[in-house]
Amino acid sequence: MDIDKRSFVTAIGIDESDNLEKKYKITLKISLSKGDPATTGAEFTLLSFDANSISEALKNMQSMTDKELFYGHTKTILIGENVATKEIRPIIDYFVRKADIQRTAYLGVAVPNALQVLEFKPKVEQVAGSYLFSMFEENSNESPYAKALTLFDAYRRETESGINLAMPIIEVQHKKIQVNTIALFSKKGLESKLNAKESELFKLLTVGIKNGSTIINTNDGTYTIKILKGKTNCKIINADNNTKTAFFHIKLQTSVEEKVDNHLDLTYEKVQKIQDETEKKIKKDVHLLLDTIQKSKLDPMGLGLKLRASSLLHRDIPDIYSNLNFKVKVDCRIKEAGIVG
Amino acid sequence: MRLNELKKNDDFIKREVKYGERKITLYYLKSICDEEKITDTIISPFYEIFKMDTFVDYIQSFEEWAIIDKEKVAIDKIFGGNVVISLEDKIYAVKMDKFESRSISESSEESVLQGPKDSLSEKISTSLNIIRNRYRKDTLIVKNHKLGQNSKTNLIVLYDNTLCDHENLLYLNNKLKNIEVDLLQSAGQLQKFLMDRKWCPFPLFLTTERPDRVVTNLSQGKIVFLIEGSSWALIGPARFYDFFKSMDDPVELPIVGKFFILIRYIAVIITLFFPALYVAVISYTPEILKIQFALLIAGSRISVPFPSYAEIIFMMIMAEFLSEASIRLPRTISSSATTVGGLILGQAASEAGLIGDVMIVVIATVALSIFVIPINSMHQAIRVLRYPFIILGSLFGAIGVLIGAFALLTYLCNLRSLGKPYMQLLTNKTL
Structure with missing residues (x-):
């Protein structure tokens, strides 16, 4: 089958069907390319079908086109919020089974639904749908909020015990797409959402961030601190047999970006103070976040898995995550303070 | 073929030279013999040397000479560029050949930027001269062969006696003996006879027109074939990566x-x-x-x-x-x-x-x-x-x-x- 006899499906969306008898409404974003390198090939068409299973829908949509639907370049899989809250396992399972979809495809929760996200047409786009996945790609976007979730990772998190899914939320707001929050899943479905601030901290705790920021209040004034680079090391320490502690060591490289309410020159002492305040603030925020996540009984950081991996008797380990203690240490270094010396 | 039949050729010359009672007859093909040389080295001395015995001795001082006893041998010699001299009782053959070829030209098929530019010649002695002058080692051996029923092409096998594998030499000599071909005109043609596989697309011998490549390969213990009438040398045994070397490589840093x-x-x-x-x-x-x-x-x-x-x-x-x-x-x-x-x-x-x-x-x-x-x-x-x-x-x-x-x-x-x-x-x- 030659390349010109295939239609490239760049994104798949899964929504709840409006028809009460059907389970899903599947939407495909198909790129229409003209092959002229001078113009961008952002033209696309959407195909939708309501069916009780994903494969049935895809099969029916195949009969709606003259070309073969080709999923080798499907880079984004969007799951509507309504579907995500109900049951996530069969969807992830289906896409892992479907051999022609690359397992490096990105997953995301679409709010309010997948169809609206897919309908969104940005002003400039290389290929229809590339807007969606380039938001996640490390080399094209260094957003501090969105943490990309690939299909193979999702399957691992869904099937492994001691770790849960955490999926970025793609939201359509006022004809703009925004990805700055993260949805936390139980094994069954979507449970809670983190707000933008929490998402940033969550990313700091898991993969590290670049270009983050935080606002610090000292008694001299308010400053905006830019986190140039943040990384976290996580270790689990056995205090005694019953209590275990997860130790997070956060290293931050920062710069003072904005003096919000004064024009005073920064001195070395002031910089030290800002540094201490930043450490204190991040520590407090991280503790708060860890406690909320722990209370919701979700483990998106895989601490339970980490525990099990370090023990030979991992099958017999009871649920230790809920009584895990947290200890956070923050090392903040202000690299650029805007002063000499 | 009889000597008489040779007379049908218009370039066949029969010259009778007389001085008093003494008389010699020369037979040769003027197209492949150097007539000036014949005049200078045979005819003039004939008039200067008064005794027949001394003249015979003089003839025997030539680089390549032979006493001929059969007519067939005489004809072969004539076609090989010899002058057949009939004295009173004996017949001698003396090599007086002339081989026309172009002068040493620039290598056109394997150009390089900085390496030497000359190429081998169609004239086997010129090629040998170039090679000998680049490889002045006493272990370089030159062997003559003749191939081809009709063309009787001269073939020179060159090798470094200390470096080359003597099993290869024996094998090659056997191969050369068993080659049956009417016309041998080029190195590539010879390669086909030396290869065991008929349908192999890859060349198993190097063909080159560059004397520096020939010398490099000689110093690696390879055997080189020079073929008269072809400005290409054949080198064996060759390895795959030999074909990807340019003679510029040793020149470059x-x-x-x-x-x-x-x-x-x-x-x-x-x-x-x-x-x-x-x-x-x-x-x-x-x-x-x-x-x-x-x-x-x-x-x-x-x-x-x-x-x-x-x-x-x-x-x-x-x-x-x-x-x-x-x-x-x-x-x-x-x-x-x-x-x-x-x-x-x-x-x-x-x-x-x-x-x-x-x-x-x-x-x-x-x-x-x-x-x-x-x-x-x-x-x-x-x-x-x-x-x-x-x-x-x-x-x-x-x-x-x-x-x-x-x-x-x-x-x-x-x-x-x-x-x-x-x-x-x-x-x-x-x-």
Whole structure:
């Protein structure tokens, strides 16, 4: 089958069907390319079908086109919020089974639904749908909020015990797409959402961030601190047999970006103070976040898995995550303070 | 053939020279003998030497002379450029040959930037002179042979006695004895007789017209054949990577030289696999391309009515026509022919919707990279081998190309040049 006899499906969306008898409404974003390198090939068409299973829908949509639907370049899989809250396992399972979809495809929760996200047409786009996945790609976007979730990772998190899914939320707001929050899943479905601030901290705790920021209040004034680079090391320490502690060591490289309410020159002492305040603030925020996540009984950081991996008797380990203690240490270094010396 | 029949040839000369009672008769072919030399070295001395015995002694002082007892031998000698001298009672033959050839010219097939520019000559003694002057070692041995029922071509086998493998020599001598051929005119022809495999596309012997390459190979213990009438030497045993050495490499600084060797191997891999992989990727596995690029190709192929394998074979054959035509055409026309052919054909074909735009890039890359290989015979072998790979690629996709590549590698490893492994890499330089 030659390349010109295939239609490239760049994104798949899964929504709840409006028809009460059907389970899903599947939407495909198909790129229409003209092959002229001078113009961008952002033209696309959407195909939708309501069916009780994903494969049935895809099969029916195949009969709606003259070309073969080709999923080798499907880079984004969007799951509507309504579907995500109900049951996530069969969807992830289906896409892992479907051999022609690359397992490096990105997953995301679409709010309010997948169809609206897919309908969104940005002003400039290389290929229809590339807007969606380039938001996640490390080399094209260094957003501090969105943490990309690939299909193979999702399957691992869904099937492994001691770790849960955490999926970025793609939201359509006022004809703009925004990805700055993260949805936390139980094994069954979507449970809670983190707000933008929490998402940033969550990313700091898991993969590290670049270009983050935080606002610090000292008694001299308010400053905006830019986190140039943040990384976290996580270790689990056995205090005694019953209590275990997860130790997070956060290293931050920062710069003072904005003096919000004064024009005073920064001195070395002031910089030290800002540094201490930043450490204190991040520590407090991280503790708060860890406690909320722990209370919701979700483990998106895989601490339970980490525990099990370090023990030979991992099958017999009871649920230790809920009584895990947290200890956070923050090392903040202000690299650029805007002063000499 | 009798001596009388020779008289039918208009260039056959019978000269009777008399001085008093003494008389000699000369027989020779004036087309292959040096008449001036005959006058100077035979006829004038004849008038100066008064005793017949002394003249006989004088004749025996020539470099190549023989006493002839049979008529057949006399005829052979005449055709070999000898003058047959009939004295009162005996018949002598003296070599007085003349071999016309061009003077030493610049090597045209294996050009280099900084290396020496001269090439071997059609005249075997000139070639030998060039080689001897570059390799002044007492162990260099020169052996004469004659091959060809009709052409009776002189053949010289050269080797360094201390370095070369004597088993190879024995093997070669046997081979040479058993060769039955009417006409032997070139090095490539001799190679075919020395090769054991009839259908092997790869040259198992190096053919070169560069004396510096000959000398380099002599110093590596290889055996060199020089053929009269051909400015190409044949060198064996050869190894695969010998064909990717340019005589510029020893001149260049190490990093530069190694870089260019690397470039040549990359070029071979591109020419061999690029067209096949293009078909395989386009028809079977477009997912390995970047999506922008995949869509670009898909879009540019919308107007093309043919499947991708027909498209590429059509264009490859066109490119083949071009390079064949540029060899045959006179030098003044060939450059314009290639420009017209290359530009117009590529541009017009894509505008007419016969091929995709990306295809032109593929074809141009492939056509260009094939000419990077320094030795002509290897370049032709690679050129032919691209087509089986295209067929494999269009039938079985990337897996087919991979299996083909593996089969090619095993075949290469199985090849032997004069009993030495063809793919003997990373071993000592001498054989």
